[in-house]
Amino acid sequence: MGFTDWFKRGTKRNKDVNIKKIKKQSVAIGAMAAGSPSKAADALAKMIDQNNAPTKVLMIQDGEYLSQVTDYAMKMAQRLDCEIIALDITNKPLQFSGDRRTRESDRFIEMARANAQKFSSLAMARGIKVEHIMDIGDSEEIITRVSAADAGIRYVLSKPDEEAVRKNQERAHVPVFDLRCSRL
Helix, strand or coil: CHHHHHHHCCCCCCCEEEEEEEECCCHHHHHCCCHHHHHHHHHHHHHHHHHHHHHHHEEEECCCHHHHHHHHHHHHHHHHEEEEEEEEEECCCCCCCHHHHHHHHHHHHHHHHHHHHHHHHHHHHHCCEEEEEEECCHHHHHHHHHHHHHCCEEEEEECCCHHHHHHCCCCCCCEECCCCCCCC
16 A cells, blocks of 8 residues: 555545535624724623533424435534534425415424424434424524524534535535634
């Protein structure tokens, strides 16, 4: 075995995960210099809360639980000894009105509840605590609200892009976002 072969053996074996790190934010010196110490103090308090809170994984689904995402979330939670927050989001019922909107919302809620129950049972069998949240609306707003409410959320997992799944059906990349001190 040659010297360069050692590098090839050490490469990451789980190539179906794509981790994106988000740049850390810091306390704005301008806020402190401008005579606004309360903003700086709030930012410092948020940073301390994030560092002291237990790590959690936010798993984003749309009611239909993709096995690649759920399997990876459970493996990640076991390795890091942390909890999973299963967040089901959709905006599809909002395109309808009246009774149709109600039916579509109820259908989403029932599907999400049933799939979350199955996922929670599997996770509990592995010793992983799962919290389930459902919401209908704009996904970015909901994710921002949920992650701001819980300082322990460090990783965000979501479904892979549907086009990527069609191209590479065996191993689509599961997007993983590292939020380490980046929510300020």
